[in-house]
Structures are given as C-alpha cells and as structure tokens.
Amino acid sequence: xxxxxxxxxxxxxxxxxxxxxxxxxxxxxxxxxxxxxxxxxxxxxxxxxxxxxxxxxxxxxxxxxxxxxxxxxxxxxxxxxxxxxxxxxxxxxxxxxxxxxxxxxxxxxxxxxxxxxxxxxxxxxxxxxxxxxxxxxxxxxxxxxxxxxxxxxxxxxxxxxxxxx
Amino acid sequence: xxxxxxxxxxxxxxxxxxxxxxxxxxxxxxxxxxxxxxxxxxxxxxxxxxxxxxxxxxxxxxxxxxxxxxxxxxxxxxxxxxxxxxxxxxxxxxxxxxxxxxxxxxxxxxxxxxxxxxxxxxxxxxxxxxxxxxxxxxxxxxxxxxxxxxxxxxxxxxxxxxxxxxxxxxxxxxxxxxxxxxxxxxxxxxxxxxxxxxxxxxxxxxxxxxxxxxxxxxxxxxxxxxxxxxxxxxxxxxxxxxxxxxxxxxxxxxxxxxxxxxxxxxxxxxxxxxxxxxxx
Amino acid sequence: xxxxxxxxxxxxxxxxxxxxxxxxxxxxxxxxxxxxxxxxxxxxxxxxxxxxxxxxxxxxxxxxxxxxxxxxxxxxxxxxxxxxxxxxxxxxxxxxxxxxxxxxxxxxxxxxxxxxxxxxxxxxxxxxxxxxx
Numbered sequence: 001x002x003x004x005x006x007x008x009x010x011x012x013x014x015x016x017x018x019x020x021x022x023x024x025x026x027x028x029x030x031x032x033x034x035x036x037x038x039x040x041x042x043x044x045x046x047x048x049x050x051x052x053x054x055x056x057x058x059x060x061x062x063x064x065x066x067x068x069x070x071x072x073x074x075x076x077x078x079x080x081x082x083x084x085x086x087x088x089x090x091x092x093x094x095x096x097x098x099x100x101x102x103x104x105x106x107x108x109x110x111x112x113x114x115x116x117x118x119x120x121x122x123x124x125x126x127x128x129x130x131x132x133x134x135x136x137x138x139x140x141x142x143x144x145x146x147x148x149x150x151x152x153x154x155x156x157x158x159x160x161x162x163x164x165x
Numbered sequence: 166x167x168x169x170x171x172x173x174x175x176x177x178x179x180x181x182x183x184x185x186x187x188x189x190x191x192x193x194x195x196x197x198x199x200x201x202x203x204x205x206x207x208x209x210x211x212x213x214x215x216x217x218x219x220x221x222x223x224x225x226x227x228x229x230x231x232x233x234x235x236x237x238x239x240x241x242x243x244x245x246x247x248x249x250x251x252x253x254x255x256x257x258x259x260x261x262x263x264x265x266x267x268x269x270x271x272x273x274x275x276x277x278x279x280x281x282x283x284x285x286x287x288x289x290x291x292x293x294x295x296x297x298x299x300x301x302x303x304x305x306x307x308x309x310x311x312x313x314x315x316x317x318x319x320x321x322x323x324x325x326x327x328x329x330x331x332x333x334x335x336x337x338x339x340x341x342x343x344x345x346x347x348x349x350x351x352x353x354x355x356x357x358x359x360x361x362x363x364x365x366x367x368x369x370x371x372x373x374x375x376x377x378x379x380x381x382x383x384x385x386x387x388x389x390x391x392x393x394x395x396x397x398x399x400x401x402x403x404x405x406x407x408x409x410x411x412x413x414x415x416x417x418x419x420x421x422x423x424x425x426x427x428x429x430x431x432x433x434x435x436x437x438x439x440x441x442x443x444x445x
Numbered sequence: 446x447x448x449x450x451x452x453x454x455x456x457x458x459x460x461x462x463x464x465x466x467x468x469x470x471x472x473x474x475x476x477x478x479x480x481x482x483x484x485x486x487x488x489x490x491x492x493x494x495x496x497x498x499x500x501x502x503x504x505x506x507x508x509x510x511x512x513x514x515x516x517x518x519x520x521x522x523x524x525x526x527x528x529x530x531x532x533x534x535x536x537x538x539x540x541x542x543x544x545x546x547x548x549x550x551x552x553x554x555x556x557x558x559x560x561x562x563x564x565x566x567x568x569x570x571x572x573x574x575x576x577x578x
Binding site for chain 3: 237238239242318319321322323324326327328330331334335336
C-alpha cells in the first residue's frame with residue numbers, strides 16, 4: 001500500500017527535483033536500454049492515486065548527504081519482464097525469473113537515482129538499490145515531493161521522489 | 166509503418182530543400198524523427214505529412230529533424246590526431262606573422278566537431294595565437310544549439326575524453342556547458358552547402374566530414390568545386406572516411422591533390438591556378 | 446584483448462558483455478571490487494576493467510585505488526561505468542587513476558567511442574562503428 005498523501009509543494013517545501021528532470025532522466029534510461037522504437041508516453045494520473053497495475057515491482061534507492069531523498073520506481077510486471085529480458089538478453093519464449101527481474105529493476109533505480117542525485121545539492125551518497133515484488137511502502141516521516149507517471153507499451157511506470165518531512 | 170507515398174513525399178521535400186538524399190530503407194529513421202512532430206500537432210504521421218504541403222513552419226521543422234546527424238566528439242579520432250600532429254605544425258610556421266588560424270566546420274550539426282577542434286587548439290596553439298572556427302549548418306535549430314554550447318549526458322558520453330569533460334565543461338542541471346573561452350571562438354552561420362555560399366573568407370582547414378554522402382553526384386562535385394576558393398593555398402580539406410574526390414569529374418580530380426597523413430587522407434589545392442576554374 | 450566487467454548488477458554486466466564481446470574482447474566478470482581483486486590476484490589480469498562505482502563489499506572507487514597501488518597492474522586500463530555523474534566524482538576517479546569515465550545510462554556507441562579513444566580497438570572497428578545490436 002502506498003500510505004502517502006499528495007504533497008503540495010510550496011515555496012517553503014524541501015528542495016526537490018523538478019518533474020521535467022525526473023521525466024528526462026527516466027526517458028534517457030529507457031532510450032539507452034531499449035532504443036528509439038518504443039518510447040515512454042506521459043500518463044495522466046490524479047494526485048494521490050496508488051500505483052494501479054495488477055502485478056507490481058518496486059525498487060528504491062536513497063540519497064543521503066548534502067540532500068536527502070528516496071527515489072522509487074514502480075513498474076507493472078508486464079513492463080518489468082520484457083525490460084529485464086531485454087537487459088539480460090533472454091531469448092524470446094523464455095521467461096525472466098523473479099531474481100532476474102529484481103536485478104534489472106534494481107539497476108533501473110540505480111541509474112535514475114544516481115542521475116537525480118547529481119542534480120541536487122551535494123556531496124551525497126547513493127545507497128544500493130532494494131527491490132520488492134509489490135508496491136512501494138513509505139515511512140510516515142517521508143512526503144512525496146515529485147512524481148512522474150508514464151506508460152510503456154500501454155502499461156504503467158511510476159517514478160517518485162520522497163523527502164523527509 | 167509509414168505509407169510509401171508519405172515517405173516518398175517527405176524524401177522529395179528534403180531533397181528539394183537540401184539536395185540530401187533519403188533512400189528507401191530509411192523509412193524507420195524518417196518515422197522516428199517525424200512522429201514527435203506529428204504528435205505535437207495532434208496528427209498521425211500521414212495526416213502530418215499531408216499538412217506539410219501548405220505549412221512552411223512545419224516544413225522547416227521537418228528539415229531540421231531530418232538533417233540532424235548523430236555526432237560524437239573527436240569522431241573517428243584519427244583526423245583530429247592528424248590535425249594536431251601533421252597539419253598544425255606547418256600552419257604555425259607559415260602563419261607566424263599573422264598568428265591567426267581560421268577553421269571551417271561545414272555542416273556542423275550540434276557542434277561537437279567545432280568544439281573538439283576548439284579544445285585541441287586551446288591545448289596546442291602557442292601563446293599569442295588567435296583562432297576562429299566558423300560553424301555552418303542548414304538547420305537553424307542546430308545553430309542555436311552550437312551557440313548555447315550545452316550538451317546532454319548522453320552526448321558528453323560519446324567520445325569526449327573524461328579529462329576534457331572536466332576541464333572544459335561545467336554541469337548545469339542535466340546538461341554540460343562548454344567553457345565561455347571556447348564558445349567565444351565559434352562563429353555560427355546559417356548555410357546550405359548546396360546553395361550559393363555567403364562570403365566567409367578563406368580557411369586554413371575545412372572540415373567537411375560525413376556530409377557529401379548525403380548529396381547526389383552532381384551536387385557533390387559542385388560543392389567540391391566551390392570549396393576550392395574557400396581554402397587557403399596551403400590549407401587542408403578533410404572529408405569523411407568513406408568520402409573521396411577520386412570518383413569526381415576530371416576537373417576536380419585535377420584540382421584536388423590527395424595527401425595521405427597516416428590513415429587520414431587530406432585534400433590540398435593542386436595549385437592556386439585552380440581558383441580561375443571555379444568561376445564562383 | 447581481455448575486459449573484466451565489474452558491476453553488482455547481472456543485467457548491467459550482460460549489457461556490457463555483449464557490447465565488448467561484439468568488439469572481439471574476451472570477457473570476465475566480477476560482482477564487486479573485492480571479487481575483481483581476488484580474480485586478478487589469482488592471475489586473471491585483464492587489459493581493461495569496466496568498473497561500476499556503487500557496489501557492495503568494495504566499491505569501484507576503492508577498487509581503482511587498490512589497482513593503482515599495485516605496480517604489477519600498471520598496464521591495466523581502468524574505465525568507470527557508473528551512474529555517479531557529479532563533476533567532482535569524475536575528477537576524483539580520474540585523480541585516483543581511472544583513465545576514462547562513462548556515465549550511466551549510456552548507449553553502446555559510448556562504450557565503443559571510449560575504447561577507441563583508449564586505443565583498445567582495431568582501426569576498422571572504430572571506423573565501422575561496429576556496434577552490436
């Protein structure tokens with residue numbers, strides 16, 4: 001369960017990356033892995049809507065130091081498996097295992113997280129990724145500062161940034 | 166996929182406006198570059214292509230989108246090596262009175278070639294020397310990019326030595342901006358290589374790399390003819406690795422002399438007399 | 446030429462392996478810096494290491510300082526391939542002895558270009574831009 005309420009940023013809010021930046025970083029990751037053929041498309045989702053795919057993978061990497069934040073990617077299983085198969089060059093007809101998916105999705109959040117970190121005040125360190133089968137759950141002392149909803153092959157992907165209260 | 170007639174009409178448009186040839190088989194590329202433009206107008210690709218007939222603004226955007234080349238820093242490496250090792254030394258000697266070099270990056274695209282040359286000159290020109298790099302392109306969008314001197318992470322990953330990245334660039338948000346002292350040496354000019362040339366003066370080195378391949382044989386020959394008076398008598402013309410003056414009409418093979426510098430062929434003016442043949 | 450790919454992600458190792466094997470490199474893999482050092486101490490000394498930064502057990506920065514501390518390995522070329530992209534980190538890695546630096550995410554051409562820059566590719570491979578699909 002996503003236990004967050006939507007955080008309405010205002011001038012006094014903690015510094016957060018812009019939606020444009022997060023979206024561009026995510027697109028760069030997709031483009032480098034999958035090429036120009038199947039790009040990410042923006043997806044309109046009302047604030048506060050939980051990530052709504054049936055099977056979900058989530059991966060988290062946290063940033064600490066000059067800036068504090070948590071970078072999360074959530075993807076539909078129907079996105080995670082083909083992306084994993086592509087990254088690991090798994091032949092068509094063979095399924096990616098859960099361990100394959102966990103590895104690949106972890107690398108996605110590592111790439112996105114590292115690039116987000118470089119846009120924020122530093123120096124900061126990026127944690128190793130942690131991956132779960134299921135939606136991301138956030139501690140109550142974190143608030144959502146930025147969220148990007150997109151889709152790939154019609155299936156949802158969400159990247160969000162949480163910062164401490 | 167693109168309907169064949171839509172591809173044919175786009176390819177005819179590009180050829181008419183730029184003399185560049187988009188052969189069959191490039192449908193995928195055309196589609197990938199035009200889809201975002203069509204989407205921005207809320208049209209599908211075929212509707213968008215139909216609209217081009219009466220929308221000059223969109224035609225301009227299509228030309229821009231289709232004339233962008235993938236460029237990397239120090240592309241192919243060896244021409245840059247040849248430039249610093251074999252072309253600069255004689256030029257430094259013969260220009261010791263004026264202490265000034267002029268370089269032309271023709272069809273500069275997003276500027277990686279021009280700025281690669283600037284980085285080399287920054288490192289290799291003795292104190293007291295000046296240089297100007299004229300960067301020309303048919304795409305005004307690309308010229309704006311050269312002026313801005315900002316490159317994405319994906320772009321700075323391509324062939325730019327990490328030492329040069331940290332020496333000449335500063336991180337600005339998601340982009341990397343090239344140093345002001347290099348940017349101010351670049352003069353940007355809008356120019357179609359297939360149309361009459363503006364007065365640019367003569368150059369010591371002309372970089373005309375990986376451009377001619379896009380033109381038909383007649384235009385190619387015409388461009389090489391018009392390059393002659395643009396090059397100093399002892400200057401160097403550099404073509405792409407798959408390009409040559411050898412398969413050209415006799416007047417051109419006689420006007421250009423090919424000097425092999427290591428693995429890099431550099432073209433020199435066979436004699437100053439060729440100037441009179443160009444009639445430009 | 447032999448390349449050792451050092452990254453804690455199997456998926457990333459797979460991507461890099463395909464790129465460099467397509468350029469006729471023999472490849473070996475390590476999951477972190479210590480794993481790579483162990484293999485090198487056991488005699489698997491590559492011509493180039495492609496090194497991630499953030500890894501468990503031993504990170505890539507520590508790994509390159511260790512390699513540089515050992516004169517027997519002075520011929521080993523070190524290229525960081527990492528999502529760490531702050532200017533100061535690139536400077537740090539170069540100062541510690543990395544020869545090149547590729548920022549993730551990258552396209553296969555980026556790896557090809559850098560290997561060419563390091564003089565580790567045959568000229569034909571460079572000119573052809575021979576990038577595996």
